[in-house]
Amino acid sequence: MMRSDDTPITLDLFADETPTTPGLTEQIGEQAFVLRGFALPWLERLLPALEAVLLAAPFRQMVTPGGFTMSVALSSCGALGWTTDRSGYRYTAHDPQTGQPWPDMPTVFRELAQAAAQQAHFEHFEPDACLINRYVPGARMSLHQDKNERCLSAPIVSMSLGLPAVFLFGGFERSDKSLRVPLFHGDIVIWGGVDRLRYHGVLPLKQGQHPKLGVQRINLTFRTAG
Ligand code: SIN
Numbered sequence: 130m131m132r133s134d135d136t137p138i139t140l141d142l143f144a145d146e147t148p149t150t151p152g153l154t155e156q157i158g159e160q161a162f163v164l165r166g167f168a169l170p171w172l173e174r175l176l177p178a179l180e181a182v183l184l185a186a187p188f189r190q191m192v193t194p195g196g197f198t199m200s201v202a203l204s205s206c207g208a209l210g211w212t213t214d215r216s217g218y219r220y221t222a223h224d225p226q227t228g229q230p231w232p233d234m235p236t237v238f239r240e241l242a243q244a245a246a247q248q249a250h251f252e253h254f255e256p257d258a259c260l261i262n263r264y265v266p267g268a269r270m271s272l273h274q275d276k277n278e279r280c281l282s283a284p285i286v287s288m289s290l291g292l293p294a295v296f297l298f299g300g301f302e303r304s305d306k307s308l309r310v311p312l313f314h315g316d317i318v319i320w321g322g323v324d325r326l327r328y329h330g331v332l333p334l335k336q337g338q339h340p341k342l343g344v345q346r347i348n349l350t351f352r353t354a355g
Pocket residue numbers: 260262270287296329330331348350
């Protein structure tokens with residue numbers, strides 16, 4: 130692989146800085162895709178909208194039903210927000226921390242999620258939930274299936290911002306071997322249809338400094354939950 134100035138890209142030495150090739154689509158399953166850099170042209174509109182959402186519903190660390198505090202901090206916007214506490218995982222219409230409805234899903238969020246879904250051949254995607262995950266170095270997401278949604282016919286649209294991470298895309302059993310997919314700022318992963326219930330997760334985030342987002346990775350996950 131060469132850059133336009135003909136200097137070779139040294140993948141192993143500069144793995145964390147390796148830019149994605151915007152516009153490239155990688156197929157990771159029958160109905161699962163990585164759209165490289167798809168979000169980049171939208172970020173000028175998206176990042177201020179994200180900041181406003183986070184002012185109304187700040188990141189917080191939630192507790193799993195098993196009593197563990199998640200290393201990833203969460204927030205949500207849209208009609209429904211995913212939450213967890215000692216009594217289980219569920220979607221709620223209100224932010225349990227403020228008692229207020231979750232902030233509206235900004236138009237730019239919905240439009241981008243729909244454009245990405247369409248690019249991956251999922252027509253008429255109507256997300257009503259956007260989960261916002263914040264990873265700091267060391268934070269991870271263990272293998273799980275997304276199955277709290279009422280509508281399993283809609284895909285999951287998952288957008289990466291900030292520091293790179295390794296996304297694990299597995300099979301239908303937790304013990305199935307998983308694919309390791311490096312994800313960078315602006316990449317979008319979409320899985321649905323026959324791949325909708327695949328196990329997935331994120332390896333512990335490595336130290337780093339992203340020029341726009343600093344020492345963190347933010348993941349936006351769009352779903353049709355209700
Ligand atoms: C998730 O599965 O909710 C998050 C995936 C990611 O952070 O890429």
